[in-house]
Amino acid sequence: MKKIIEKIVVKISLCILLIFVTDTKSECQNIFVIHIEGNARMFLNSKESKLVHGPINEKSVITLDKNARVKLIRSKSEICDLKSPGKYNVNKLTYENTGNNSILGRFCDYFHSFFTTHSSPEAKSTYKNSISAISRGNMTVPNLDFPLQGALANDEGPLTFSWSHHCDTCTYMLSVFDFTTKKEVYHTVTKSKDVTILQPDLSLQNLKKYYWKVEVKGHDLEYLVNSFSISQKGNYAETIAGIEYNLGIDEFKWVTITPRTIYIMSELAAQKHLNYAIQFGRAQQKAYPGNKELDTIIDNMLFSHLINGTDD
Amino acid sequence: MKQTDIIHALISSLLSLGILYFFHHLPFNQIFIDPFAEAIKNHDITDVAISRFRNHKDPALYDDRVVVINTGITDRSKVAQTIKYLGSRDVGAIGLDLVFDTFYQHKADTLLASAFKSAPNLVLGYSFMESNGKYYSMPDLVSDPFFCKGTSQGYVNLATNDGFTVRAFEPFHAINGKNEKSFAVALVEKIDSTVENDLMERNHTKEWINFRRKQPGTANEIFPVNKDKVTQYSLIQIDQLLKDTASYSKQFWLNKVVLLGFCGENEKSLSMKDRYFTPLNEQYSGKSYPDMHGVVIHANVISMLLDRKFDMISEVPEIWIYLFSFLIFFINFFVFKRLLKKRLFFLVPLVRVIQILQFILLFSICIYLLVHFNIKLGFITIITAVILSFELFEFYEHKLEKRINPWVNQLKERINHLYYVLNFRKTIQKDEENN
Incomplete structure (x- = not known):
């Protein structure tokens, strides 16, 4: 009986060891540039060149100017985010694990959480004055989020117009106008803060410029207006295929969907195809509905461009 | 009630109170060990009292x-x-x-x-x-x-x-x-x-x-x-x-x-x-x-x-809550000791039933004080005392009592001696007064 128990214990131990070994197996140490914002350069063997998306030599040095930002990825989910201006040796950078780590790491994180302080709801002294029970403001105009200025594809399925506004019960009127004739080509009334046109090619014609606005029903305000141009049929697909080809997408098949999407979206944004970047992100979001990171990435890109403004 | 039992009950209750105080002030997320506590961690007795009992x-x-x-x-x-x-x-x-x-x-x-x-x-x-x-x-x-x-x-x-x-x-x-x-x-x-x-x-x-x-x-x-x-x-x-x-x-x-x-x-x-x-x-x-x-x-x-x-709303001071917890440990010591002596087959289930009854009683007291007198009695500490009392009693009974016994006997002798001396002095005083 004792021997049987010993055998079982040994087998279980081996299984656990095997799980840890297979889970923490070594990964390819290739480094890729997946995001570039602002002015960033690269030096390799004293030769200066523009920093581009894709694989980067470990011996190179990256220099960032003011307001520049570069993101590098190593192994499966180790990311290095460079934000401050200065010089960085690629092989000396510290990478941050994004949480997709081994089971051992997750065990460590879990046990570490026991040592975080916990305050009882009965302990009044630990309460923080963090709730500001106050409201503000007049009726504001809705901010137009998407589409942004620039080229927009109408041949990639449903097209979603979205805006943001602090109102829970407002009724919105979305109108799209022909830029030259000022004729209304699309109009709808909704209570939500986005509208999806299921067949945009029926309302919006290729190579034509349009402008759009969102009004709050019952409020006569000075509303914001934004314009966009419908690109040539097939241009969107060609642009993405071109990026994938230039980057040699087959070479980094190990890269999961999230960094790949960031990579292509960043490249589209760098080519001043911001609407394409968001459209691509949304298409990926639809294809991988469980991926929460994609939602954040799209929101971040849209938000950062809305805050900083577009160059168009 | 034997004098030795009272001394043991006092020592056990003081030790338990020390452990309770130690756990309460540990910089640990103690609730991970208890899924029930995890479920109610953001809830206070005030929530139950105000939403359900008013x-x-x-x-x-x-x-x-x-x-x-x-x-x-x-x-x-x-x-x-x-x-x-x-x-x-x-x-x-x-x-x-x-x-x-x-x-x-x-x-x-x-x-x-x-x-x-x-x-x-x-x-x-x-x-x-x-x-x-x-x-x-x-x-x-x-x-x-x-x-x-x-x-x-x-x-x-x-x-x-x-x-x-x-x-x-x-x-x-x-x-x-x-x-x-x-x-x-x-x-x-x-x-x-x-x-x-x-x-x-x-x-x-x-x-x-x-x-x-x-x-x-x-x-x-x-x-x-x-x-x-x-x-x-x-x-x-x-x-x-x-x-x-x-x-x-x-x-x-x-x-x-x-x-x-x-x-x-x-x-x-x-x-x-x-x-x-x-x-x-x-x-x-x-x-x-x-x-x-x-x-x-x-x-x-x-x-x-x-x-x-x-x-x-007035709060019961922390010192009173610890005093209350001490009383719970003290009373439960005698309850558990008595049950242990009877060597009952269903001892543990019976102890749990007693603990549940104590939980209901203390919970009702807390709610009643808050609803009718606007007095907030800290519930978590006293209920932890109820939950831990049996395990700490067992620990004391099996691991500490025998080791502490010689000191307890010494202490008992000293108390008896002191009592005897005091009584003797009183008798002498009375005799002197009579003479």
Whole structure:
């Protein structure tokens, strides 16, 4: 009986060891540039060149100017985010694990959480004055989020117009106008803060410029207006295929969907195809509905461009 | 009851109390070991007592001293008109739970600033960013100086332990190195100048809010906000007031605290903006949605301050809670000892039944004290004493008692000797007195 128990214990131990070994197996140490914002350069063997998306030599040095930002990825989910201006040796950078780590790491994180302080709801002294029970403001105009200025594809399925506004019960009127004739080509009334046109090619014609606005029903305000141009049929697909080809997408098949999407979206944004970047992100979001990171990435890109403004 | 048992019970209870104190002050997230505690970690006894054990349908709860005006989506000219109107109606105080941090340079801005200047009993709300240690708390959301210059102000911050449940507030807080008053205190002070002194005398940094009155409004007459459909504050829509001022007599406004704030875009909307969880939420555990707008929370604080002689919640000091826990350990020691001597087959289940009964009794006492006497007895420490008492008793009985016994016997002998000496002296004294 004792021997049987010993055998079982040994087998279980081996299984656990095997799980840890297979889970923490070594990964390819290739480094890729997946995001570039602002002015960033690269030096390799004293030769200066523009920093581009894709694989980067470990011996190179990256220099960032003011307001520049570069993101590098190593192994499966180790990311290095460079934000401050200065010089960085690629092989000396510290990478941050994004949480997709081994089971051992997750065990460590879990046990570490026991040592975080916990305050009882009965302990009044630990309460923080963090709730500001106050409201503000007049009726504001809705901010137009998407589409942004620039080229927009109408041949990639449903097209979603979205805006943001602090109102829970407002009724919105979305109108799209022909830029030259000022004729209304699309109009709808909704209570939500986005509208999806299921067949945009029926309302919006290729190579034509349009402008759009969102009004709050019952409020006569000075509303914001934004314009966009419908690109040539097939241009969107060609642009993405071109990026994938230039980057040699087959070479980094190990890269999961999230960094790949960031990579292509960043490249589209760098080519001043911001609407394409968001459209691509949304298409990926639809294809991988469980991926929460994609939602954040799209929101971040849209938000950062809305805050900083577009160059168009 | 043997003398030895009493000494053992005292030692065991003191040791258990030490362990309880140690666990309570460990910088550990102790609740990971207990899924029940994990489930209730954000819930306080106040939530259960207030939401389930109070009679919310009591008509006496209608508070005619406070009126709430829903400003909806803020229209500055309408707010200006309302303040002008209230200024002519002898109201006690006007509280504006709105922040006007943008100066648009429109006509409405001038009207609003002029209305503010014409209302001496107006209090404007603002918020601060809390800092600890050597740094001062700093103002955060503040109205533009064009509006707030020369106007009384009070901070609207409410205290929370999780970021969304309001249970307490701080009457005074040092902002920029200066002791400032909260919004509710500043408003009550306009009609009752003794409030500041009374609160200072209580000397509590933070006060529990004794929530009694639910969120008014037809859109809120649903579970878990106000399923009883009770009205405990008059809620007036700003448009309704301005359209028909004649329907409100001068007597209606006399000496009242009028709060202007956001309670939804219109009377039909169930807006989630500026809305928080309170102990009045009818679903006190699990998933729910916030039940009260910030302005109604301020109204509840004002009502409590106006009734401060009998409505403020007092806390049982920590030393009393530990004394109470000591008694639980002490009594349970004898109960378990007696059961152990009987060598019952179902000893452990029986002990658990006793613990459950004690839990029910203590829980009922806590609820009763809070509901009827506004006394808050810390429940977590005493209930932990009940839960741990049997395990600690067993530990003492099996591991420590034999080792401690020689000292206990020594102590017993000394006590007996002392008792004998004292008795002997008394006898000698009596004999001397008789002689």
